Amino acid sequence: MHTLQNTLYVMTPHAYAHLENATVRIDVEREKRLQVPLHHLAGLVTFGNVMVSPALMHRLADEGKSLVLLDEHGRFKARLEGAVSGNILLRQAQHKAANDPAATLEHARACVAGKLRNSRVNLQRGAREAADPAEAAQLTRGADNLAASLRAAASATTLDELRGVEGEAARGYFSALNLIVKPQARTAFALNGRTRRPPLDRFNALLSFLYAMLMNDCRSALEAVGLDPQLGFLHAVRPGRAALALDLQEEFRSILADRLALTLINRGQLGADDFETREGGAVSLGEKARRAVVTAWQERKQEEVTHPLLESKMPIGLLPMIQARFMARTIRGEMESYLPYLAK
Numbered sequence: 001m002h003t004l005q006n007t008l009y010v011m012t013p014h015a016y017a018h019l020e021n022a023t024v025r026i027d028v029e030r031e032k033r034l035q036v037p038l039h040h041l042a043g044l045v046t047f048g049n050v051m052v053s054p055a056l057m058h059r060l061a062d063e064g065k066s067l068v069l070l071d072e073h074g075r076f077k078a079r080l081e082g083a084v085s086g087n088i089l090l091r092q093a094q095h096k097a098a099n100d101p102a103a104t105l106e107h108a109r110a111c112v113a114g115k116l117r118n119s120r121v122n123l124q125r126g127a128r129e130a131a132d133p134a135e136a137a138q139l140t141r142g143a144d145n146l147a148a149s150l151r152a153a154a155s156a157t158t159l160d161e162l163r164g165v166e167g168e169a170a171r172g173y174f175s176a177l178n179l180i181v182k183p184q185a186r187t188a189f190a191l192n193g194r195t196r197r198p199p200l201d202r203f204n205a206l207l208s209f210l211y212a213m214l215m216n217d218c219r220s221a222l223e224a225v226g227l228d229p230q231l232g233f234l235h236a237v238r239p240g241r242a243a244l245a246l247d248l249q250e251e252f253r254s255i256l257a258d259r260l261a262l263t264l265i266n267r268g269q270l271g272a273d274d275f276e277t278r279e280g281g282a283v284s285l286g287e288k289a290r291r292a293v294v295t296a297w298q299e300r301k302q303e304e305v306t307h308p309l310l311e312s313k314m315p316i317g318l319l320p321m322i323q324a325r326f327m328a329r330t331i332r333g334e335m336e337s338y339l340p341y342l343a344k
Helices: 054-062 088-098 101-129 133-155 159-180 202-225 243-266 287-302 316-332
Strands: 006-010 016-020 023-028 031-037 041-047 066-070 076-080 275-277 283-285 304-307 312-315
Touching: 006 287, 016 054, 041 054, 041 202, 054 066, 054 076, 066 202, 076 202, 088 101, 088 316, 101 133, 101 159, 101 243, 133 159, 159 243, 202 243, 202 283, 202 287, 202 316, 243 287, 243 316, 283 287, 287 316, 304 316, 312 316
Parallel strands: 006 041, 041 066
Antiparallel strands: 016 023, 023 031, 066 076, 275 283, 304 312
16 A cells, blocks of 8 residues: 655745755745655645756656646646656557547546546535525536436447536536535635636636646556556547546546535635736636645545545545556456546
């Protein structure tokens, strides 16, 4: 079993991350702000104008730890990593499966099923906790619609048909999320459909930020088990796109990112003033808010859940690694089909 190592997020503008013996040291204006043993870290993520020493880059590469560069708003810019050491036989099997239409459809269907099932759990939870009976009924109808989408996905015969089912279900789901936001926060956090590149409202800006961190965790998990994160099944292959990481991310979006976003909003940990609107209508998290979200994300990953297949408790942050292993076993033919993580 892997231990859950921390990812170090460096967000202070003009900070300098460098190697000092076997530690990562963070300086701001030539003063030490933080020092962390390298062996405690799974990787380093920087936001915006953060400097990283060449010596630290080399050490991270040598030890198989990633360095991810995001812009100040959390959008992905680049990823630095050492030589690929993935299992070549596993990657050959992955390419073979990706070139087999039937295998591709089966893998993609499992990803969609995990996403729809976990999204439905979110709406069912919202319905149980809703104070207004009419809103509870709307959320229940949304959950029922996702159940119908699950049945439609199971009978889809082409990737295009499956993607159409997933897209329609996602539109209904995001519409229903507005009803899970507490009434006093709905004006500030109205979700006007899913918008990205750029997000056009505060809720979307928060989701995009959380999805970026989740994507990094999913990609790292796939690389750790030897899979090629660029070669997916549900998501089309494009240059520079981590399609398989996007596939793996789908089952976790609602239960990790969406649920955390709702918690931060409903508990008043984020407010309207924590966001910035730029020319053209793009919305992003302010610096203080980004720190609060990263802290909440790290704390959430330490919480324990019981994996339904393994029947053992583990930190939430380990789930992408466990599911990446299941994905690898399925591609190798050791499991009949991929079984996504299903939340309660």
